[in-house]
Amino acid sequence: MWLVRLPNWLGDAVMATPVLAALGQEGPVWLVGRSFLRPLFEAFPGVAGFEELREGRGGLLRTARTLRGRGFTRGLLLPNSFSAALLFFLAGVPERIGYAADGRRFLLTRAVPRPRQKLHQRDYYLGLLSALGRPVAEKELWVQVPEEARRRAEGLLSGVSGPLAVLAPGAAYGPAKRWPLERFGQLAAELLRRGFSVVFVGGEGERAPVQGLLSEIPGARNLCGLTDLATVAAVLQRAAVFVSNDSGLMHLAAALRRPQVALFGSTDPEATGPLNPRARVIFRGLSCSPCLARTCPEGHYRCLGEISVAEVLEATLEIAEVGE
Template sequence: MLIRLPNWLGDALMSSPVYENLKDQEELILFGPASFINLFEDFPNCRILPFYSKDSKKNLQNLQNLKVYKKERGLLLTNSFSSAWLFFRAGLKERMGFSTDARGLLLTKKVPPPPKRMHQRDKYLYLLEKLGYSASKRDLILYLREEKINQAKSFLKGLGINPHQNKMVLLAPGAAFGPAKKWPVEYYKSLAENIIKKGIKVLIVGGSKEIQDGDFICHGLKDAINLCGKTEITILAGIFTLSMALISNDSGLMHLGAALKIPQIAIFGSTDPILTGPLNPKAIVIKKDLPCSPCFKRECPKGHYECLKNVSPEEVFQRLEEILI
């Protein structure tokens, strides 16, 4: 079966129970964005196939790559017309997914979206069940070979960090959705200062878009290191497993921490943890229930961002101390 993974890292991780339920029944081809598909290469009985976007030549390559799998069933975890159109053009014999974005005619098995709002993980499993497959396994999961963890150890040693001797806490200040999901970077810096006073190193993690935030947090702090944009995704996953805790916004890296079951604190602003919260028994969610929250907007409609500003660095540090104890 060929599975089209969601376009966002967090969604791809929240759909990991789908792969976990299917992998024992048949071999899977996980077809997802080239930016993070390698993260799933250790899943048993699975192969990965990169999806390339925003480039006409690459789009043609996507089509040519898929034509090899004409005899396969295709499962779409995306909701877009374009993803169903690609499966249709490639000639996959079965094309399964939600009947969203006017793509019903392109699907051989279509499922109406669920009638009520639910956690994104549950939405993926709802689709799986409606298609007649078992959805008994519901935990987020990410397989990571020991080799990847050893590569992460070597990477850290190159920075002068011995993960067996140095305690580390990760801060992930990014959120691709927009500023209404981003706890103020000044608060992250204050938090980093308090963590370092405890003799713990702070690593700032994220993509290239978070480099500037990482530089701001690390400025003047001896034991803070900005790794934003400097780590391949599988190395980053290995670093997660070697760290004491992750503190993040509602983001893809939040779900990476959840899938790896590391202690974590997730700070929510404009979004709702009932729908996208970290599915991790070691997770703590901090959210302020204001009359205007959750608004699900990229930017604060009122311009004050109080849902985020009302979460103080001292409160987050206190919850972190509970984890560390």
């Protein structure tokens, strides 16, 4: 049975779903990853179980002890970290396959050289399968939303009428990936004026800032911090259009094939852009970007500041599913 160490972040985990789909066709797959990923990824076809990474001091050893003796014969490491390889070594997984990175080659039984050419992150993960000689027939991102999550989403969206615009103003990496929050507010007001229902989604960290914003935008709803990943995926399924920064939720919307507008600042859409034919990417491509920094090294954030509300609104209205 395959044991797969998931990436730590939502967007990376979603971009790895073609790998999970390919392995699931061979037989049952067991996943190990951060706890917040569980509600969505344990429902993935072919997944037999999900082991949560223990947090805090000694967490790695506790997780390794839990994994030992379960009959895992092969382990695939999607993250490049040393700790991911050490976990599978301590868990006694006989075959440990991953990229030769972070000084961990001696912990792997198959250390795959990292690609030299520039790749989208999805293709970077698929390169591990190619190195094993496994053909990859399907490269599409894919997630399955549990029925229970759909019911929870229906409750949260009770009373919503008209086309639903879902806005996600967060991005975990840092402010160089975040379009100004007040502009999301201005966009929400414009969409409400045009007959859309508007909801904001995100983590607990976005809840208070968005709530302050919505005090001046009657009619919009704040779902930040109120959903797990499976439930927010069900909310996104209802979206006529989704607007976000380069974030994990952006990739989740891409996997669900929702019409979306993705705003890029410090990061590179060629490497982490939404793999969705229904996506519209707005990226200035300034001489200083993509810098891949958490905060603007030059202090001006022009890569995001030059993206206007009018431009985003125009793109949003062009791709929104209105009347469906």
